[in-house]
Amino acid sequence: QVQLQESGPGLVKPSGTLSLTCAVSGVSFSTDNWWTWVRQPPGKGLEWIAEIYNNGDTNYKSSLKSRVTISADRSRNQFSLKLTSVTAADTAVYYCTGGQSGTYHHDYWGQGIPVTVSS
């Protein structure tokens, strides 16, 4: 059974950097999957942020591209998100998700981690 678990600070100061990690278990990170970060502001819908493929290729939401980085540590079976210069608009529940290569849906979801941007 594939399990994803987010970790990281729940509070980040404005203009600071949000750093989250997603630990993947139940499947080797090197198998043919893609991994993403999706966020959900309070009371709002879902927003795709970034994704990384098992070959290291990455893609980012255009409006966030200058501030976001997704990376993977295959030796630890985990991937990470960094979002710089955060503002209150970045306050959200952040989910790590994944899917199988060649498919178009998010098979796997973490439980989500709430992050608040506030001084």
Added chain:
Amino acid sequence: EIVLTQSPATLSLSPGERAALSCRASQSVRNLAWYQQKSGQAPRLLMYDTSHRATGIPDRFSGSGSGTDFSLTISSLEPEDCAVYYCQQRSNWPPTFGQGTRLEIK
């Protein structure tokens, strides 16, 4: 960017009734997925490739559609179906989600 518009925004029905949720795309998409999000929980995959049920999803859930018009039908509502339902496409870049339909069970 493809915009997915879901309707209605809120649906309030009684147990045993049939629910029909709509997802309309601003451009044609090859396929669609649906997710169910219960209060305080992460989304869960319900349907993929428009009409395939994910593992463990009861057969009262069905999906259909093509091009720009898609739908999720729940044939006979159960109290546990109370949730927000999101459609999502990833066949056109960038991946996008609809804004959600809130399903209330009376």
